[in-house]
Amino acid sequence: MRVVRETDSVLSEWREQALRFEREIARVVLGQQRVIRLLTIATFARGHVLLEGDVGVGKTTLLRALARAIGGSFERIEGTIDLMPADLIYHAHLGEDGKPRIDPGPLLRQGEDLSVFFFNEINRARPQVHSLLLRLMAERSVSAFNRDYHFPHVQVFADRNRVEREETFELPAAARDRFLMEVQVAMPADEAARRSLVFDTRFHNVDALLTEVKHGGLDPATLETIARAIQSGVRTSETLETYTLALWEAIRAPRAFGIAIDGVDMDRLVHGGASPRGMSYLIRAARVRAWLEGRDMVVPEDLRAVFPEVMAHRIFIDPVYELRREGIVGELIARVFERVPAP
Missing domain, CATH: 3.40.50.300 (P-loop containing nucleotide triphosphate hydrolases)
Known part of the structure; x- marks a missing residue:
């Protein structure tokens, strides 16, 4: 694994800016x-x-x-409760001359x-x-x-x-x-x-x-360019990709991986795991995390560091468990990490 060099073009300089931002x-x-x-x-x-x-x-x-x-x-x-979509677009009011006026709302003001x-x-x-x-x-x-x-x-x-x-x-x-x-x-x-x-x-x-x-x-405009550079510059290995797909499958079918949670019917718990878009978000976040840690390759720790925040709200569970959602989904993710061996 190659550590990102201090001379490694713009990404090294921007990493320092990101740490200062924090x-x-x-x-x-x-x-x-x-x-x-x-x-x-x-x-x-x-x-x-x-x-x-x-x-x-x-x-x-x-x-x-x-x-x-x-x-x-x-x-x-x-x-x-009384906010309407139009309130984001425009603001209607009477001007000082008593005539109606329409000003841009918060979405259009800038x-x-x-x-x-x-x-x-x-x-x-x-x-x-x-x-x-x-x-x-x-x-x-x-x-x-x-x-x-x-x-x-x-x-x-x-x-x-x-x-x-x-x-x-x-x-x-x-x-x-x-x-x-x-x-x-x-x-x-x-x-x-x-x-x-x-x-x-x-x-x-x-x-x-x-x-x-x-x-x-x-700079917001430059951020877009840097974000693309991070995604193209931080790599994933074939082993890491296999591990990611195994995590995905374990979330979608926990019973098949021998995962059990007390008081939960595992056959009916998960109605849907993350979508392909959700998994792509996971990899996108993991690449940035690896970059912030000074690496040009994603490791399992990067995935696990962002997994709960990126994935938990994309796991759809049976409504009967919804009131206990935070605890159950948190335990499910922890059990998945235990059952799926990291490379």
Whole structure:
């Protein structure tokens, strides 16, 4: 295996920028090193991300810090039960002269320069809004005013809290599949981080805190070129590909691999594993992870490092187990890693 050389063209220089990008975010978001690494992987894989976690754990702060560190044009919208698709496209109001006016909404305000679109509390929005977001994520375009608007560099980040269930709408499977990752944001485990978040007044004013993040460390247009270079420059061996296909088959047919979970009928648990698109997302993320680790070849550790976040929401299970989904799917993935031997 060849370690990426310091002189290895532009990728080496950009790897250093990516690591600086992580450090910038970590300065204002404490105790979330793994989450920050996953968001960095998604950024350089050019994939959309959904964050999920309890109220007040810093999901919005994390995404605002990430948007500032990336740079480019940034827009956000708050999910509400009365939000309609048109609210993303335009804003109708009365001007100072009393005449009706129509201004561009958050999707169109920055034109094709839109780089980061942040949807806060996405599960509060109606399915009609989810449909519009799905097209934006899948095609990087929307239709409005008898024309198509294209956003060649847009990356969608969204968050939802899992505490409140009233006046919320679950994302359809098709929409969730468009997210490269679903990332769980938990309370920081480190006691020092918890102490700082509670007692250090620096973390009590989020707006002032975010000014500490260097703005525009990454160029959105160049990111697309670097992302393609990473995918073509980081290789997978035939052995690794065989291992990946075995993981895929084990997720789809766990009973055939001798996988058992207490209290679960394994014959009916999995209705569908990941699609080929989902598996391609897994490899895309694994290549970026290998690059960040300074390698030009994917190893099993790269797959396992991103597997839960890339694959868990693409495993469709029997509705009878849905309320226990997080624990069951987490255990299923752990058992798959145990049963499928790594090369």
